[in-house]
Amino acid sequence: MLSFIIRRCLTAVPLLLAIALLVFLLMYLAPGDFLTAARADRDTPRELVAQLEREFGLDEPWYVQYALWLGNLWPIGWNENAAHWWNRFEIDMDLGFSWSYKVPVVDLLATRIPATLLLSFTSIVFAWSIAIPLGVLAAIHKDSLFDRISALLAYAALSIPEFFLAVLAVFFAARSGWFPTGGLTSIEYEFLSPVGKFLDIAYHLILPTVVLGASMIAGMMRIMRANFLDYLRAEFVNTARAKGLPEGVVMFKHVLRNAINPLITAFGFAFSSLLSGALLVENIMNYPGLGQLVYDALLKQDQFVVMASVMMGALMLMLGNLLADLLLAWSDPRIRLESAA
Amino acid sequence: MTASNDHTLLSVEDLAIRFRTRHGVVQAVKGVSFQMREGETLAVVGESGSGKSVTALALTRLLPETCGLAGRILYGDRDMLQLDQATLRAIRGKEIAYIFQEPMASLNPVFTVGEQIAEAIRYHYPRKEVRDQVVEALTRVGIREPERRYDNYPHQLSGGMNQRVMIAMALACQPRLLVADEPTTALDVTIQAEIMALLKRLRAETGMAILLITHNFGIVKDFADRVAVMFRGELVEFGETAQVLAEPRHPYTRALIDCIPRLGSRRRRLATIDHAKLEADS
Amino acid sequence: MRQHLLLELLRRPLGFAALVLLVLMYLAAIFASFLAPYPPAEQSLDHAFHPPTGLYWEDGRVWVRIYENADPAAGRWVPSGEAFPLAWFASGYPYRLFGLIPADTHLFQPATDDPAHRVYLLGSDTTGRDVFTRLLYGARISLSIGLIGISITMVMGFLVGGLAGYFGGRVDFWAMRLVEFLMAIPGLYLLLALRATLAPNFESAQMYILIVIILAAIGWAGTARIIRGLSLSLRNRPFVMAAECMGQSTLKILTKHILPNLTSYLLVAATLSIPAYILGEAALSFLGLGIQEPSASWGLMLSQAQEDMKVFMLGFWWLLSPGAAIFVTVIAFNVLGDALRDIVDPRMKL
Numbered sequence: 001m002l003s004f005i006i007r008r009c010l011t012a013v014p015l016l017l018a019i020a021l022l023v024f025l026l027m028y029l030a031p032g033d034f035l036t037a038a039r040a041d042r043d044t045p046r047e048l049v050a051q052l053e054r055e056f057g058l059d060e061p062w063y064v065q066y067a068l069w070l071g072n073l074w075p076i077g078w079n080e081n082a083a084h085w086w087n088r089f090e091i092d093m094d095l096g097f098s099w100s101y102k103v104p105v106v107d108l109l110a111t112r113i114p115a116t117l118l119l120s121f122t123s124i125v126f127a128w129s130i131a132i133p134l135g136v137l138a139a140i141h142k143d144s145l146f147d148r149i150s151a152l153l154a155y156a157a158l159s160i161p162e163f164f165l166a167v168l169a170v171f172f173a174a175r176s177g178w179f180p181t182g183g184l185t186s187i188e189y190e191f192l193s194p195v196g197k198f199l200d201i202a203y204h205l206i207l208p209t210v211v212l213g214a215s216m217i218a219g220m221m222r223i224m225r226a227n228f229l230d231y232l233r234a235e236f237v238n239t240a241r242a243k244g245l246p247e248g249v250v251m252f253k254h255v256l257r258n259a260i261n262p263l264i265t266a267f268g269f270a271f272s273s274l275l276s277g278a279l280l281v282e283n284i285m286n287y288p289g290l291g292q293l294v295y296d297a298l299l300k301q302d303q304f305v306v307m308a309s310v311m312m313g314a315l316m317l318m319l320g321n322l323l324a325d326l327l328l329a330w331s332d333p334r335i336r337l338e339s340a341a
Numbered sequence: 342m343t344a345s346n347d348h349t350l351l352s353v354e355d356l357a358i359r360f361r362t363r364h365g366v367v368q369a370v371k372g373v374s375f376q377m378r379e380g381e382t383l384a385v386v387g388e389s390g391s392g393k394s395v396t397a398l399a400l401t402r403l404l405p406e407t408c409g410l411a412g413r414i415l416y417g418d419r420d421m422l423q424l425d426q427a428t429l430r431a432i433r434g435k436e437i438a439y440i441f442q443e444p445m446a447s448l449n450p451v452f453t454v455g456e457q458i459a460e461a462i463r464y465h466y467p468r469k470e471v472r473d474q475v476v477e478a479l480t481r482v483g484i485r486e487p488e489r490r491y492d493n494y495p496h497q498l499s500g501g502m503n504q505r506v507m508i509a510m511a512l513a514c515q516p517r518l519l520v521a522d523e524p525t526t527a528l529d530v531t532i533q534a535e536i537m538a539l540l541k542r543l544r545a546e547t548g549m550a551i552l553l554i555t556h557n558f559g560i561v562k563d564f565a566d567r568v569a570v571m572f573r574g575e576l577v578e579f580g581e582t583a584q585v586l587a588e589p590r591h592p593y594t595r596a597l598i599d600c601i602p603r604l605g606s607r608r609r610r611l612a613t614i615d616h617a618k619l620e621a622d623s
Numbered sequence: 624m625r626q627h628l629l630l631e632l633l634r635r636p637l638g639f640a641a642l643v644l645l646v647l648m649y650l651a652a653i654f655a656s657f658l659a660p661y662p663p664a665e666q667s668l669d670h671a672f673h674p675p676t677g678l679y680w681e682d683g684r685v686w687v688r689i690y691e692n693a694d695p696a697a698g699r700w701v702p703s704g705e706a707f708p709l710a711w712f713a714s715g716y717p718y719r720l721f722g723l724i725p726a727d728t729h730l731f732q733p734a735t736d737d738p739a740h741r742v743y744l745l746g747s748d749t750t751g752r753d754v755f756t757r758l759l760y761g762a763r764i765s766l767s768i769g770l771i772g773i774s775i776t777m778v779m780g781f782l783v784g785g786l787a788g789y790f791g792g793r794v795d796f797w798a799m800r801l802v803e804f805l806m807a808i809p810g811l812y813l814l815l816a817l818r819a820t821l822a823p824n825f826e827s828a829q830m831y832i833l834i835v836i837i838l839a840a841i842g843w844a845g846t847a848r849i850i851r852g853l854s855l856s857l858r859n860r861p862f863v864m865a866a867e868c869m870g871q872s873t874l875k876i877l878t879k880h881i882l883p884n885l886t887s888y889l890l891v892a893a894t895l896s897i898p899a900y901i902l903g904e905a906a907l908s909f910l911g912l913g914i915q916e917p918s919a920s921w922g923l924m925l926s927q928a929q930e931d932m933k934v935f936m937l938g939f940w941w942l943l944s945p946g947a948a949i950f951v952t953v954i955a956f957n958v959l960g961d962a963l964r965d966i967v968d969p970r971m972k973l
Contacts, residue, residue, distance in 0.1 A: 018804050026820045159954035161902050161922075163909050164946040167929050235446035241403055243461045243510070244434035257451050269845075276811035280906055294812060295910065298819050306819055313812040333494040334450055 004329055004336055012318055017070075019314045024069050027307050028062055052097055072096075073311075095311075096304030100297065105308045108293065113312060115184055116278055116289035118201075120320075122209045123274065124267075127216035132263075134217075135224025136256060142229065150221065157218035162211070162277050166284040169211050179207045182286025204287075212281050216270065223266045227259040234258070261332045268324035272317055290316075348379040350518060350550050351400070352415040358395050359409035369395045371574040372412070377518070382544065382551040384565035384582070386558055386597065388614070392574040393554045397520050400552075401433045435465040438511035442523040444503035448495040454503075455479075455491030458510045465514050478509040481546075483539060501532035505539065512543060522554045537564060558601050562586060570594045628887070631966040638962020641955040648952060652766050655759035656718035658730050660742055663760040664917040665716075667741055667751035672698045672939055675746045678709075685709045687733065687742045698937045709742065710734035746941035748927060754941055757919035758948060764920045766952070768835055768904045769897040775839040777893055780846030781885065787847070788854025789881060799851070805844035811906065813841055818912050834913055838903050846892055853888050857881055887967040894960035898953040905949055921945035 055072065072094035095105040138147045173179040180186070184204050185197075192200055231237070232255060240250045279291030286292070290309055297305035329336040358370040370392040377383050387393045398404050400414055402421060414421040416432070424432075441447040449457060458475045472491070479487035482505040495503055504524060511519055521540070525533035537560055544551060553565060561568055561582060568585045570578035570593065577591040589595045599612040632639050651658060677688040686708050690700040713732035720726045733740045741747070744755040787798035808816075817837045857863060858881070866876050907913030908922030916923070928942035 015804060015807055019807055022804075022808075023816070026816050029820055155954055155957055156950075159898070159950050159957055161905055161909075161925075161946065161949050161953075163906055163922075164925065164943075164949070167925070235441060235443055236449040238398075238403060239439070239441065239447045239507075239510075240449070242401070242433055242439040244430045244432070244464055245460070246430060254449050258449070261451075272806065272809045275809035279809075279811045279815075280910075283910070291811075294815060298815050298912075301819075303819070306816065310808060310812050310816045314808040317807060317809050332451060334496050337494060337497060 005326065008322055008325055012322065015318065016315070019311065020070060020073060021066070023307050023311050023314075024066050026310075027069075027303060028065065048097065048099075055094065055096075095308040098297070098302050098305045100300045100302045101305070105304050108305065109290070109308060109312055112288060112290045112293045112309075113316070115287065116275075116282070116291060117316070119205065119208055119212065119278055119282070119287065119289060120274055120316075122205055123212040123216060123278075126209050127213040127220055130213075131217045131220035132224055132260070135221040136228055136251075136259075138221070139225045139228035139232065140251065147225075154218040154221050157214050160215070162215060163280045163284055165214060166208075166211050166281050169207050170285055173207055180204050184288050208281050208285050208287050211285070212274070212277055215277065216274065219270060220263065220266070224259065224263055227262045228255060231255045231259045261328060264324055264328045264331060268321050268328075271320040271324065274320075275313055275317060349376050350379045350381075350416070351377040351552075352413075353396075353400075354413040354415070356396065356399060356410070356412040356414060358392070358399055358404070359411075361407050361409070369574055370399075373571070373574075373576045375569050375576060375579055377550055377552065379517070380548045380550050381566045382553065382564060383567050383569060384553045384555060384561040385569045385571060386555055386561060387571035388556050388597075390573070391571040393571045394522050396571070397439075397522050397552060397554050400520060401437050401439075402429055403433075403439075431465070434461055434511075434516070435514045436516050437518045437520065438514070438516040439520045439522065440504070440507045440511050440524050443527050444500055444507050445495055447507055448503060450495055453492050453494055454498065454506045455493075458506065458513055461510045461513045474513070475509075478513050479506070481512070481543070482506070482509045484509070500528050501535065504528060504532075504536055508536075508539065508543070512547070512549075515547060516549060518550045518552060520552045520554070523556070524553075525560065526555070526557070533560070540564075558586075558597055570597065628890075628963070628966060632962060635962045635965065638959055638965075641958040641962065644951070644955045645959065648762060648955075649766055651759060652762040653721070655763055656720065657726075657728065659753070659756035659759045660715060660729055660732055661753045661756050662716050662718075663752065663757050663919045665752060665756075667738075667747070669739065670741055670743070670747050670751040671749055672937070673741070673743050673747040673751065674700050674939075675941055676741070676743045677702065679706075684734075685731075687740070689740065698939065707737070707740045708734045745944050746939070748924070748942060749930075754924070754944060757924060758921070758944060761919040761921045761924060761945060762948065764831065764914055764918070765901050765904060765922075765949070768831070768838070769900045769956075772835050772839045772842065772900040773893045773897050775835070776843040776846050776896065777889055779839070779843035780850050780892075781882070781889065783843070784847035784850030785854045785877070785881060785885065788851040788856075789858050789877065791855070791858075795851070795855075798847070802844045802847050802851075805841065806848075810841055810903070814838070814903070814907065815912065818907075830914060834904055834907060838900050842896065842899060842903075846896060849892060850885065850889070853885055854881060857884055887963075891960060891964045891967055894956055894963055898956045901949060901952060901956075921949050 055068070060068075074093070093106050095109070097103075098105050098108055101108055134150055138150050141147055170181055173181045180203065184201060186200055186204070189197060189200055234255075237250060237255060240254045241247075245254075275291075278289065279295065281287065282289040282291035283295050290312060294306055294309035294313070297303075297309065353376070354374050356370055356373045357368070360367045360369055373392070373396060375383070385393045385396065395404065395408075399408075399410060400416075400421060402410070402424075404410070410422050412422070416437070419428075421429070421432075448454065452460075455472070455475050458478055459471045462471045462474055475491060476487045479490055484490050484502060484505055490498070490502075495506070498506065507524075519540075524540075525536050528536065540551065541564065543549075553561070555561065565582050567580060568578070568582050569576055570585070570591065572591075572593045578585060578589065578594045585594065586598060589598055593614075596612070596614045600614065602611055632642060673690065676690065679686055679688070686706040688702045689705045689707065691703040693699050693701045709731045710733070711731050712728055713734070714727050715729040715732045717725060717727040731742070733742055741751075741753070743753055745758060746754050748754055748757070783798050783802070787795040814837055817840075818833075821833060821837075863876065863880055866880055871879075904913055904920065905922030905925070908920045909926040911926060914920035914923050922945075924945040925943070928939075928945070
């Protein structure tokens with residue numbers, strides 16, 4: 001298992017480098033250079049702009065710029081002054097400076113990324129905890145009323161544009177007053193107890209989670225149903241029944257355990273649209289995550305932020321895929337163990 | 342090879358099996374009757390589509406709900422077609438056990454083989470520690486290093502070893518009847534011989550009855566006490582093996598026997614079965 | 624093969640209904656100029672946020688109720704009691720049918736010359752433009768982007784995926800690395816980044832082409848991967864190997880053996896992928912990064928609708944009709960795609 005993890009991480013490195021190159025090229029090819037807007041902004045001090053120009057080598061040839069970009073991207077820095085040698089390593093990633101937010105981009109990302117990760121996580125948990133039971137039930141009671149109605153609802157959920165659903169959700173929140181219309185925390189957040197803080201965040205997460213999870217549910221449920229039906233016809237199901245096992249055990253131990261694996265694979269592919277969906281939801285529901293940041297920065301032409309966010313988006317996707325792969329390897333012994341000679 | 346006593350273990354009377362398909366109703370088995378004695382080995386021979394596998398599955402009602410079953414299947418003095426689910430499940434695995442054709446597909450790929458055998462034991466004899474019994478079962482079927490193999494998954498074992506695992510699993514609760522549905526068809530010829538030898542040995546050790554489903558008359562000769570031949574859902578021949586092989590009465594049986602390739606025969610072409618002619622004859 | 628598909632589709636009423644619906648929608652989009660009573664950009668500021676005008680039948684003609692603005696602050700319009708008739712196949716604003724033939728006949732026009740007499744089948748928006756008209760013109764954008772985008776995707780997907788699966792080895796390796804690379808960045812993020820780089824200020828027509836290109840550039844990777852899998856399994860089938868043994872040229876094999884067998888799968892993949900394009904364009908336009916004013920696009924109309932929450936607070940529900948249009952289109956494609964997949968290969972994992 002460990003070798004599997006290491007192998008996967010190693011193959012991720014060239015991909016990361018390629019993405020860094022792409023992002024760099026996009027920055028480089030954008031009209032003007034990415035400090036144009038910064039220079040135009042009157043609040044940004046000249047020295048800062050000059051310093052950024054130096055750090056990113058804006059008047060150097062493109063390969064020098066790329067090297068500087070990579071160097072700045074490399075997160076591990078070396079601090080000569082720390083006491084012990086193991087303290088000499090520190091996190092030092094320089095992704096530029098956001099002239100519109102007036103903070104280093106890294107700091108900005110540090111506040112936004114966890115929020116998006118949190119939303120993604122809750123959406124996944126929400127979607128799966130509904131999709132799996134529904135899919136299994138639909139498969140077991142194939143062609144029943146329940147099956148047909150849930151198929152219809154799944155179609156509908158898949159077809160509603162996500163941003164439309166988000167708009168409807170915000171409207172619903174505004175009209176009913178049951179849910180906050182946006183944000184991650186309330187105004188009194190700072191004054192709440194730890195439990196209060198937890199509940200406050202949970203309260204704000206409900207609507208965005210439901211919106212983001214809705215289309216995931218639909219897709220996952222159909223896949224779960226299809227996989228379950230496939231495995232219902234498997235030979236080992238006959239064997240299980242022939243051993244005298246009760247139907248419940250056959251279904252929920254033997255079939256389900258197998259049917260879940262393709263779902264994990266499908267999830268790996270769905271993670272990309274999860275992040276894209278999160279971008280839309282965050283913007284419409286005013287949720288302070290990475291998606292809201294990148295859109296905002298795009299409009300303001302805060303190029304450093306845009307490119308860093310894209311980079312981080314790719315990174316999160318890669319991590320998500322890696323986790324999905326690991327989950328699959330843990331769940332399906334055929335993936336993590338070699339076959340017989 | 343002779344039956345150990347004359348008690349009737351299984352009596353199938355006028356069994357008819359119907360399938361409902363998109364293209365109408367298919368009569369897979371049309372009124373089949375036969376009996377099995379305690380400890381005897383009965384071979385059911387026929388080609389694909391003759392209804393032999395379906396008959397075997399029907400014995401413990403392992404067929405899907407869309408199948409219509411008619412007739413009687415008397416196990417002891419109980420009619421299997423009338424029993425409730427709970428009683429059926431108590432019989433399955435414990436008194437009547439199965440092994441199937443594709444050993445790799447018949448085992449669940451995500452559980453270890455040891456766990457699957459343990460499961461078979463645990464459902465009939467609930468207790469916590471069955472590992473020793475599983476290891477013993479693996480040893481009995483000739484698997485070396487059973488302790489290590491316990492924790493292997495089916496895909497880590499060869500086809501022959503998986504079939505041995507299936508046999509171990511089937512025999513774990515010491516059933517009175519073992520139904521073997523084409524157990525060697527998916528295996529290499531040499532492994533086939535090994536598995537058949539294993540079954541012979543286990544049969545001698547336990548005295549269990551075996552219902553062997555096959556399309557290969559070749560393995561029937563040294564193995565079965567009696568033979569039943571099925572053709573298109575009907576039983577066309579039934580009798581002692583030696584008798585049937587020497588003097589087959591039905592033209593289909595004769596055709597099947599002729600199909601067995603023989604060393605030293607001077608025929609230049611292998612015999613095949615002309616279905617149209619058989620339909621006309623029967 | 625195509626007749627076979629069509630015949631099979633007839634046996635699946637849902638799928639067939641979806642097909643019919645889509646054909647109707649595309650026809651409506653093509654003949655938008657004919658069906659729409661007004662040009663899409665024509666404003667009528669006196670009639671901002673006008674509700675759909677009620678119609679009724681009298682004396683063999685269709686009459687349109689005239690409304691008066693009862694409460695400007697709340698945007699409430701009530702029927703004034705007067706009405707004007709509609710003329711069918713009447714003369715209206717000029718346009719070019721199929722972009723070539725000059726014409727000025729429209730399906731229906733107000734039969735009066737009074738400019739205050741407006742027929743709003745689906746109400747009007749913030750500057751009094753007819754929503755129905757903009758819906759039809761917006762259909763052109765949304766539906767065509769789907770088709771054009773999918774054509775590019777299918778071609779690219781077949782070229783890269785098909786060749787990768789067929790040749791295997793290094794071609795396959797690098798092709799898959801490329802695909803992985805393109806799929807490594809979340810779709811919308813990449814879309815935004817490309818948009819930032821390539822198009823700070825393009826005008827509408829170029830914008831359209833740009834969006835199609837960007838969407839296709841991102842979309843083809845997924846399709847390529849699927850096609851590669853199919854191509855790989857096809858390649859190992861005996862009939863392909865037989866063709867190779869007989870010495871058929873690679874090009875011949877590709878065009879005579881591989882491609883025809885892939886076609887049905889390509890069709891299913893295409894049908895199931897079009898919704899992503901429609902939704903992608905809608906999302907972009909909704910975010911203000913796609914089709915710009917004064918052109919109409921369903922996403923753009925929705926973003927205008929939700930400004931200031933007016934549509935919800937004051938109940939201008941007709942402004943949400945583009946959302947319904949997107950919904951119906953996407954569902955139709957999904958249903959059709961599912962039906963096609965059932966016909967072609969029910970066990971296909973797409």
